[in-house]
Amino acid sequence: MVSVTRRGFLLGVGAGAAAAATLSLAGCSLGQAPTRIRMACGEQGGTYVQFGELLRDALDRNGTTGLEVVTTGGSVANLALLQARDAELAIVLADAAATDAQNKVAIGRVYQNYLQCFVRRDGPVGGVEDLAGRRVSVGAPQSGAALTARRVLDSLGLLEGDRAVVVSELYLDEAIAAIEADTVDAIFWSGGLPLPAVQDLDAAVDLLDLTSALESLDAEHPGVYTLTAVPASTYGSAEAVPAIGVSNYLLARPDLPDEVARALVDVLIGDAAKLVPDGSLGVQYLTASNLIDTSPVELHPAAQRRYRQLYG
Numbered sequence: 001m002v003s004v005t006r007r008g009f010l011l012g013v014g015a016g017a018a019a020a021a022t023l024s025l026a027g028c029s030l031g032q033a034p035t036r037i038r039m040a041c042g043e044q045g046g047t048y049v050q051f052g053e054l055l056r057d058a059l060d061r062n063g064t065t066g067l068e069v070v071t072t073g074g075s076v077a078n079l080a081l082l083q084a085r086d087a088e089l090a091i092v093l094a095d096a097a098a099t100d101a102q103n104k105v106a107i108g109r110v111y112q113n114y115l116q117c118f119v120r121r122d123g124p125v126g127g128v129e130d131l132a133g134r135r136v137s138v139g140a141p142q143s144g145a146a147l148t149a150r151r152v153l154d155s156l157g158l159l160e161g162d163r164a165v166v167v168s169e170l171y172l173d174e175a176i177a178a179i180e181a182d183t184v185d186a187i188f189w190s191g192g193l194p195l196p197a198v199q200d201l202d203a204a205v206d207l208l209d210l211t212s213a214l215e216s217l218d219a220e221h222p223g224v225y226t227l228t229a230v231p232a233s234t235y236g237s238a239e240a241v242p243a244i245g246v247s248n249y250l251l252a253r254p255d256l257p258d259e260v261a262r263a264l265v266d267v268l269i270g271d272a273a274k275l276v277p278d279g280s281l282g283v284q285y286l287t288a289s290n291l292i293d294t295s296p297v298e299l300h301p302a303a304q305r306r307y308r309q310l311y312g
């Protein structure tokens with residue numbers, strides 16, 4: 001997989017692509033109300049919601065309105081909303097999307113998530129082997145984090161037997177409160193960098209290196225997970241911490257109007273600089289040509305045609 005830092009990607013976007021972003025999302029005649037689009041995102045304070053809000057604002061600046069940001073538990077909940085026709089768009093982790101590639105299409109692969117496991121610096125967990133028997137929040141119910149975390153724990157032999165962790169599913173605010181109160185020993189989160197709620201903790205925390213699970217994960221789910229790293233000083237560490245990365249897809253229902261799909265491609269590329277949350281660190285936006293790499297989910301036909309028009 002070829003990737004660049006998000007700033008490198010933004011600088012690599014041509015002026016011609018930026019100009020293309022003026023296409024109207026609704027694709028309607030003058031005076032006609034724009035199409036209402038609901039985008040299933042994630043938990044308040046997380047990367048998904050930040051991205052959704054920035055995408056909404058970028059569309060508004062281009063004269064397009066109607067994108068509604070919907071807060072949810074995360075990827076699995078977002079897929080359910082798409083299936084139930086309660087959302088037109090959803091941001092979803094690639095591993096969650098791959099569990100059922102039917103009845104949905106992709107607009108693009110938009111950025112990389114980092115699976116993060118936080119433990120108290122003054123607590124009993126100094127390495128991944130110390131998780132055995134400990135109290136662990138894997139993420140919110142119906143979140144991609146919970147799906148990925150369970151796969152990692154299973155790969156490490158920590159879901160069953162005498163080494164099994166005690167699993168809970170806590171929403172972000174609950175997880176932060178729990179690790180602050182020392183009622184859990186570790187909390188998992190999947191998202192961009194940094195997670196502000198962790199930076200605001202009174203208790204000092206460390207990131208665990210989970211990458212010993214990668215070989216087993218890749219054998220069972222080839223091509224889904226990648227080796228990456230959380231940059232040094234993100235959470236006060238003196239060195240970069242190896243991490244498990246997984247791509248994020250912007251998904252849609254197959255009946256999303258063609259003009260909507262085309263406009264989203266234009267905004268993702270032409271307004272990319274405005275889709276990066278303030279203070280983001282380490283989040284990798286893929287090269288424009290790699291936005292199309294959403295396997296096993298097929299691209300929306302109109303989005304695919306638009307990519308070809310822009311990049312051949």
